[in-house]
Amino acid sequence: MFQNFDAPSRAHPITERLVALRAQLGRTGLQGFVVPHADEYQGEYIPASAERLAWLTGFTGSAGAAIVLTDEAAVFVDGRYTLQVRDQVDVADFTPEDLIGHPPHQWLKAKLSADDRIGYDPRLLTLAEVRRFEAVCQAAGAEFVALSENPIDAIWADRPLPPLSQVMQQPDDLAGETSVEKIRRMQAVLAEKGVDAAILAQSDSIAWIFNIRGADVPHNPVVLSYALLRRDERPTLYVDGRKLSNVLRDALSERADIKEERDFLVDLTKLGADGRRVLVDPQTTPALFARTLTDAKGTLVEGGDPVVLPKARKNAVELEGTRRAHRRDGAAMTRFLAWLDANGDQGTETEISVARKLEQFRAEAGVADDMPLLEISFDTISGAGPDGAIVHYRVNESTDRKLETGTLYLVDSGAQYRDGTTDITRTIAIGQPTSEMRDRFTRVLKGHIALATARFPKGTTGAQLDTLARHALWQAGLDFDHGTGHGVGVFLSVHEGPVRISKAGHLPPESGMILSNEPGYYKTGAYGIRIENLIVVTPPAPIEGGDREMLGFETITLAPIDRNLIEVALLTPTEKGWMDAYHARVRETLAPSLDGAALRFLIDATQPLEA
Amino acid sequence: MFQNFDAPSRAHPITERLVALRAQLGRTGLQGFVVPHADEYQGEYIPASAERLAWLTGFTGSAGAAIVLTDEAAVFVDGRYTLQVRDQVDVADFTPEDLIGHPPHQWLKAKLSADDRIGYDPRLLTLAEVRRFEAVCQAAGAEFVALSENPIDAIWADRPLPPLSQVMQQPDDLAGETSVEKIRRMQAVLAEKGVDAAILAQSDSIAWIFNIRGADVPHNPVVLSYALLRRDERPTLYVDGRKLSNVLRDALSERADIKEERDFLVDLTKLGADGRRVLVDPQTTPALFARTLTDAKGTLVEGGDPVVLPKARKNAVELEGTRRAHRRDGAAMTRFLAWLDANGDQGTETEISVARKLEQFRAEAGVADDMPLLEISFDTISGAGPDGAIVHYRVNESTDRKLETGTLYLVDSGAQYRDGTTDITRTIAIGQPTSEMRDRFTRVLKGHIALATARFPKGTTGAQLDTLARHALWQAGLDFDHGTGHGVGVFLSVHEGPVRISKAGHLPPESGMILSNEPGYYKTGAYGIRIENLIVVTPPAPIEGGDREMLGFETITLAPIDRNLIEVALLTPTEKGWMDAYHARVRETLAPSLDGAALRFLIDATQPLEA
Missing domain, CATH: 3.40.350.10 (Creatinase/prolidase N-terminal domain)
Known part of the structure; x- marks a missing residue:
């Protein structure tokens, strides 16, 4: 099993480490030091040997930074971690600050005196980041000093060894x-x-x-x-x-x-x-x-x-492998959904037990297909009821919540197989959903369908397409606070640049790119909804009766979307047609890989919507 | 009457002027001179005294530039003017070049030799433009020289005096x-x-x-x-x-x-x-x-x-004035449409006769309302049949085309009144339209309605909104090659910055801004369709049942949209509802200002669509 569900701990002697670092800085004539959450490869994930921020501050989130000065220190976290940081870090040691609204270089600006020397590890900051710090230091008459040795490494006695995985x-x-x-x-x-x-x-x-x-x-x-x-x-x-x-x-x-x-x-x-x-x-x-x-x-x-x-522009072989991975993953998801359909409303399952079950179905599907599950492609987001409304929710033992009838359960997960990377979100009604839940789900679905069926001229940007996924929500005074889609690699990163479908997506999707299509709706303290399939940009093609070639999308994720949550009256005939055709394709494609209760569930879950 | 319908002429002794300019340059030790279509105020329109480009080259388009070198010269025009420039300019004097694809500074780059001195009038080029020229000159070891006197003015004997209108x-x-x-x-x-x-x-x-x-x-x-x-x-x-x-x-x-x-x-x-x-x-x-x-x-x-x-952010008084101007202008437009309905298919009217008639109705409406028409807000685009497909068509005596039955007629026009500026486009079927025309018109209308009814969160950009106006066209393999909307002033410029609804609209519409909503479709050689109303951005407001405040648009242009061109089966119930409600509002608002045939036309033209 790949996910660690341990609760964030607070066992570290942080104050002593801070004292030791300050002593180390003092020995080298520095008045401060910048500690990013980064390794020397600048990727989304870092190995244990590079968890200097966690070691120094106690904060274990997936993004952040700290700055240690002679007589004060700050830890910078984004909106996901404002509660967690206060659980994990003693504010007497590190003042929590807003990573986005008041980023480290701006915070430092207000603290600098002339002739201060602030150190940094030039392997851990990018050129662009260093320039931002240098600008504020220069303005204050201070110096931003590249260090040849990281002072934390000098005092981190039991620092893990760097990873040595086989290539x-x-x-x-x-x-x-x-x-x-x-x-x-x-x-x-x-x-x-x-x-x-x-x-x-x-x-x-x-x-x-x-x-x-x-x-x-x-x-x-x-x-x-x-x-x-x-x-x-x-x-x-x-x-x-x-x-x-x-x-x-x-x-x-x-x-x-x-x-x-x-x-x-x-x-x-x-x-x-x-x-x-x-x-x-x-x-x-x-x-x-x-x-x-x-x-x-x-x-x-x-x-x-x-x-x-x-x-980002995948070739035909990569796309064929990814489609294969999605058929395998869709079979696993369908077995999971069938199991959840039978067991989810019994009051026995929790966010962690369900997430573990899903990993198990994926592992079995990999074995059955002779293409083993090598990893999950990110930590599963398993959110029951109000936890589903926390967009970046990562369950741990201390937050683990039971699935209860009358609530929604949101699960966003993915797999790494040798032939492809998957990323899928489904939202499932546990018991009977309310009419508000059905209304919201259907609006999210309308956005999902609008993007899935979009045809658009070459050069249309991700920001322009993003509108299609939000329009039905906007009309009802609703929205969601994340992008609609990100690029996805082939047995590589599940968050791959450079194109995204979001308000900030200034680049155009190009033929062969794999993107996610994941609009959502979140009601704080109540429930979260997200419907995510991966889509491939199809090449420019003529449209019957039209006069321009248009790009479009092929949906490659295959798993039932919960029909109990769809308010059919809110769908146009075209939207209903898409939904039924998608479910028919899911059924035809996955049925040969399933049997017993899972097959019965698949057939039932993919029936046409009743108008 | 405000519009000049004279055909572009070719009466100038261009070659002599070019010889005189080169002699003038020789006297001042220059190897070249840049002639923009601009005055020293950099506005969209320039006075006759600043028409140096037309005087020198013969080209009378509304945008362009020329560069004169010792032994060659080029005139730069955009796609609108590629035919006109060849009618007006002798290519032995000036080689026509592409203003957008191969702009003057790039063209100059390939022609420069070290130590060349290229002159320019620093009142006529902006700082940003000069920097582009300086960069290419510097790279070539040449010099871009600001002149204290414009060498054209020295040889343009009968140059008109600058305008002296009363403030x-x-x-x-x-x-x-x-x-x-x-x-x-x-x-x-x-x-x-x-x-x-x-x-x-x-x-x-x-x-x-x-x-x-x-x-x-x-x-x-x-x-x-x-x-x-x-x-x-x-x-x-x-x-x-x-x-x-x-x-x-x-x-x-x-x-x-x-x-x-x-x-x-x-x-x-x-x-x-x-x-x-x-x-x-x-x-x-x-x-x-x-x-x-x-x-x-x-x-x-x-x-x-x-x-x-x-x-750009209009206050309540400006908006009230603009709404008043639109009621007045809408009454004039309706009288015009009633007249056109009665006379347009008789084979007697032409693009110019119709445009003149429209000016006359506007002038009468101003008199009736004690708020005279002071100007038209731009040269009327009066396009019959295939001329309607030329997006920036300006009719003149040599292109004037008859309105013929079985065609579409497109008219884009506007007025300047003391209390507001208008800009409206209507497309009218002359006789029976084809089913293709109705299909295309209805798709354009769907885009128009999608934008008119859009609700969107603060910060949504013009590029994001632009998608709504194109979606129905894209799905059919169609599109249009202009922006969907531009800002409009209050008794000021009909093209006002900084916000626009277009692929390049990176700024968000803000409460109180007046924008145009003008999607279209153009079939080269056949017909053009555009439906344009002005819209005002409404302040953030809650939506019943929603959880976020949304901005939206109020449509302020009031005139019937040709129901003969609407394929009702292509509209959703919501779209049909908008169309009928708009027409009811047009009828209620304008009926008190109309009588006789115009009133009968209004009542007939604003009946609900039949499903």
Whole structure:
């Protein structure tokens, strides 16, 4: 089982650690130190060895930061964690601050005196972040000092070792394009951009281009490493050699030089000394690498990671694998929903017991299909009743709530299989739903259908499409406070850039991209609703009777949507037609994989809506 | 009558003018000169005295530019004018180029040699434009030289005098806020932005803050002038004194210093010498003013014109005036539509005759209402049959087309009254429309209704709302290639910033803004459809049963929409309900102002749709 349901603990001798850090800062003549929740690879998940923020402050949330000054310290958390931080952190040690509304560099601005020296670890802050801190320090006459050693590491006696998961090859028949060909394509991009090389600092970019996967961090099957693409030479992969079998090393060596991570700085210095132009993404590249290049007189060409867009545009083989993964995952979800239908209203199940059951069905489906479940793609959001209204709810032993009749249960979960990554949310009525619940659910469904059926011209942005998912809610004075869709990788990150369907989605979805379609509605203290399928952007195609080619979406997630929650009178004939056709497809596709009670449930749950 | 329907002529001795300009450039040691279609006030319309581009090239379109080099010259026009430019300009003199796809600075880039000196008139190019030219010149080792005299003016012997229209006071009971109060509000904005002063270079900003109007240019009732706002002192209005009556001068002098335009440079130099921080909009301010400030060591604070947003948010008095103007204009439109209904299919009317008739009904309505029509708010777009498919069509004597039965007629027009500005488009079936026309019209109508009825949270952008107007078209493989809506002033510009409903509309509509709602569909060579009403953004308000306040729109344009073009089966019950309620409101509001055939037409044209 992959999820840890332990309640957040508060066992650490935080005050002593703070004293020790301040002493350490004092020895090096620093008046402060910045502690981000980040490792040196800047991914969504970090290994235990990089949990410096949790070790220092006690706060174990998935995002945040701290700043320690000589006589005060703050911990920065977002709206998800305002309660948790007060449970886990003594405010006498760290003042809780708003990570979004009053971010660390702005907080620091008000605290600085001239000649202060504030330290940071240049592996843990990106170039863009460092620039923000440098600007406020410069304005105050203070200095933002890159440290060669992290002062926390000097006092964190029992710091875990960095992960050393074995690197796996992602076979060509799942990747759909050889690594050699991907490297060649990217070299053409570098030539087009007029750069000699590009730093790849994002682990999923590296996993994609070399067709490798790993298990260094939870949920995201990447290999923590760096890479250097070169326009006219072989790329170099900087990775701990102990992660590579001899066979894999030999295979990788055919297309790349393999070096230890410590050689990365050496090679960057050499590139700089040779006067090379190097493409660097300031938003994702640790400041250390950018500064190493410029210190050596290299030219920084700032731009987005060049791998991000090619990786987001999936090829036919990746899409076929993902569809296969969704059929397998849909069968598991349907077995789960059938089980929940039989057991959910007995008063015996809880958020954790149900989430564990779902993992079990997924694991069994993987075994049955000879494509094992390797990981869940993120911590399952298992929210009963009012917990469903907490958008980023992560159940733990101390919050675990029983499923009760007359409530809604929301479950957002996903799987990592070798052939694809899934992400699905279903909301299920436990017992009889109220008419308000049915009204809200149906409006969310209308938004979901509007996006699923949308046709749109090339160049339409995610922000423009986002409106379709909200319109039915807006008309009723309702809305939801999260994006409608994010990109999804293929046996990679479940949150993949660069395109998203949200108010801030300024990029257009392109043919082959996998996105989520997940509008919702949340009534604080009462219930939460979300309906999420993954969708693939279909290529521009003519429409009968039309005069322009339009892109559209293919829904690839397959599992029944709870008909008990649909108010048919609120649907247009077109919407009802979509719902019935989707359910028919779910039934036809999944029936061969199911039997017994699950098959009976599937057939019943996918019947046409009664008008 | 306000519109000039003369065919574009080609009577100018262009080659001689080009020779004379090159000789003039030679005398001053220049290898080239840039001629924009702009005056020194950077508005949408320019006076005859500023038509240097037309004088030099023969091209009379409403946008464009030219660059004259020693041995070649180019004229830049957008897609509207690719045919017209070849009729009006000899390509042996000027090569036609694409203003959007290959703009002047990029074209120049490929032509430059080191040490070239390219001249420009720094009153006619904005700071942002000059920077683009400077960048390409610098890259080529050439120089972009600001000239103190425009070399065209030196050779344009019969150049018209600049306009000297009388300035009118816009009374407080129409403006809804005294100029004194507006100045005070804007001074608070300057204080907030930490600047000492702001340049107002846009004539409609000046008209708004001083509550004045004029007639210096067509259609847009502004006074060509400049102004300087000062945080701690009275503002200065720089305007030709001959435009002011003694009474108005006295009134204006109570709230501002009045100076001649030539004093503007003197005062800017003084501000600079005093080390002042001055807010300048680089997109709308002639480079001369910005450079005068910086040459004198003043500090340029770049930002948007501070008046633009306050001006766009209309107060209750302005909205009431605008609603009154729309009732008056709606009565004129209805008389016109009744007349067209009786005469349009007789084979006797043409695009020009019909447009003239519409002006006549507007003029009569103004007289009847004691609020005369002062101007049309833009050149009427009067498009019969295939001409309706040309989005920016302006009829002239050489293109004038008869209205024929079995076609569509599109008319986009507006009025300037003292109490408000109107802008309305109606598409009318002349005889029996085809079922394709009805299908397309109904899809456009569905988009129009979706926007008219939209409720949306504060902060929703114009780009997000734009989707609603296109969705029904997209689903059928159709779209239109213009924005859905633009801002509209109150007895000011019919195209007013900063908010628009379009793919590029990154700003959110705010309470009190007046916008257009004008989706369309265009079938090249066949017909054009557009349905345009003006809408006002309503304040955030709760919705029965909802949990969030939502903004919305009030439709203020009142005139029948052609029911013969509506395919009722394509409308949802909600859409049909909106259409019938709109028509009932049109009938109730306009009936008291109409009689005879027009009243009978109104009653007939506003009957509920038959399902």
